[in-house]
Amino acid sequence: MVVVRIIIRILLLPVRMCLTIIQLVVMFFTWLSATVFHILSGIICITAILGYGFGQETGTETIRMLVIGFILYVLxxxxxxxxxWLEAIKIRLMGD
Structure with a gap:
């Protein structure tokens, strides 16, 4: 049984390496998009609130802008x- 586990771990090594690389790439893009999208959503939300406060936008336009800002924040x-999720798959492949 121990030999079978070692063989399976050796066979799954390339899969784990690919998942690690994919995870690192996704982590980098998540960090980059979080920085850009959080700044952008903050600008949109502040613009919506100030536009409504100064009477430049209607209530519906303000709600639309706030929803767009929230969506950019959540992505x-x-x-x-x-x-x-990728980390959970890697842990499950380890089998420990």
Whole structure:
């Protein structure tokens, strides 16, 4: 049984390496998009609130802009969940 486990681990080594590389790439893009999208969503939300406060935008336009800002804020969080999912797959492949 121990020999079978060692053989399976050796066979799954390239899969684990590929998952690690994919995970690192996704982590980098998540960090990059989080930085850009959080700044962009902050600008959009502040613009929406100030535009409504100064009477430049209607209530519906303000809500639309706030929803877009929220969506841009949530996208990197969803990508972070994908990174955690890849890590869970790697742990499951280890079999410990």
């Amino acid at each position: 990197p969080i969803l990508a972070g969940w994908a990174v955690v």
